[in-house]
Amino acid sequence: MVNIAVTEVGEDLFLVDLHEAGRPFRSSAYIIRGPEPTLIETGSSNCFTYVADGLKTLGYAPVDLKHIVVTHVHLDHAGGAGRMMEAAPYAVLHANRRATPHLIDPTRLEAGSRAVYGSALESLFGAILPVPHDRVQVQEDGSILELGNGRRLTFYDTPGHAKHHSCIWDNVTRGIFSGDMVGIRYRFEGVGDNVIYGFPTTSPPDFDPEVMLASLDRLQAMNPNVIYHTHFGPTAPASEAFAFTRRGIFAIQQILDRLPDDATAQMAEEELRAYLSKDLEGRTHLDDLSDLALDIYLNAQGMIVYKQKKKAGKL
Numbered sequence: 001m002v003n004i005a006v007t008e009v010g011e012d013l014f015l016v017d018l019h020e021a022g023r024p025f026r027s028s029a030y031i032i033r034g035p036e037p038t039l040i041e042t043g044s045s046n047c048f049t050y051v052a053d054g055l056k057t058l059g060y061a062p063v064d065l066k067h068i069v070v071t072h073v074h075l076d077h078a079g080g081a082g083r084m085m086e087a088a089p090y091a092v093l094h095a096n097r098r099a100t101p102h103l104i105d106p107t108r109l110e111a112g113s114r115a116v117y118g119s120a121l122e123s124l125f126g127a128i129l130p131v132p133h134d135r136v137q138v139q140e141d142g143s144i145l146e147l148g149n150g151r152r153l154t155f156y157d158t159p160g161h162a163k164h165h166s167c168i169w170d171n172v173t174r175g176i177f178s179g180d181m182v183g184i185r186y187r188f189e190g191v192g193d194n195v196i197y198g199f200p201t202t203s204p205p206d207f208d209p210e211v212m213l214a215s216l217d218r219l220q221a222m223n224p225n226v227i228y229h230t231h232f233g234p235t236a237p238a239s240e241a242f243a244f245t246r247r248g249i250f251a252i253q254q255i256l257d258r259l260p261d262d263a264t265a266q267m268a269e270e271e272l273r274a275y276l277s278k279d280l281e282g283r284t285h286l287d288d289l290s291d292l293a294l295d296i297y298l299n300a301q302g303m304i305v306y307k308q309k310k311k312a313g314k315l
């Protein structure tokens with residue numbers, strides 16, 4: 001297999017496969033070439049060499065980066081922000097107001113992640129290093145980052161997957177860097193790029209289907225051409241990504257309605273697995289859901305946390 005370090009996905013815009021936890025076609029970072037070289041998403045610390053390779057292919061090194069943007073603090077998006085910032089001494093890290101405290105002091109982030117991933121935390125994501133507070137820039141809803149040559153990134157608060165989530169509009173491509181907000185676009189290894197399946201990511205503790213739908217409405221009203229997912233790559237036309245995410249949220253709401261008040265995450269997982277295996281029938285040559293196993297597990301956890309919060313009136 002040829003190892004292509006970057007793929008051009010738009011004008012001066014390149015995708016890097018982060019090989020998250022050793023898996024290709026799972027997580028993307030994006031590099032914007034120009035007067036102010038910019039990295040969007042760092043992945044975890046374990047992804048560092050892939051980002052460095054991607055930069056090198058474009059004639060850059062981490063030291064050339066002026067901006068590093070993360071959509072939210074989950075480790076597969078920003079777990080490696082501290083490590084990348086060490087290697088990029090001239091870069092500023094940009095994130096949502098609710099995200100920046102966890103990038104500066106990742107103690108709670110690490111504890112919360114350990115509760116979800118247990119002893120697999122280190123092997124999956126590597127170390128989580130703090131970022132000096134004076135190198136972090138809060139990006140408010142609607143705030144603009146100028147990258148020179150007329151390119152502008154605009155940040156939007158987009159809760160629903162996580163309260164500390166921003167989506168970022170790129171005026172040059174009319175694209176949105178969507179993090180985990182406009183679903184996961186699954187590209188199945190061995191089946192190729194022709195078979196695409198999309199489903200929302202509903203991991204704990206913040207998933208809220210109503211809030212997610214409201215954020216989707218807002219993003220869709222911007223009429224983007226393309227969605228740049230973190231997982232994985234671009235969807236164009238963007239309407240396809242909105243459609244598969246909404247469809248999945250509808251399915252999840254139906255499962256949530258069906259489950260009893262005291263349902264366990266295991267029950268949600270079984271329902272989700274049954275739905276997905278039926279939905280994938282005839283769409284791929286897959287005869288099992290192994291590529292989706294971790295997501296099904298996390299989605300089920302998030303669904304139950306939401307259901308319990310809703311029942312307790314804590315939303």
Ligand SMILES: [Zn+2]
Pocket residue numbers: 074076077179180230231
């Ligand atoms: Zn993610």
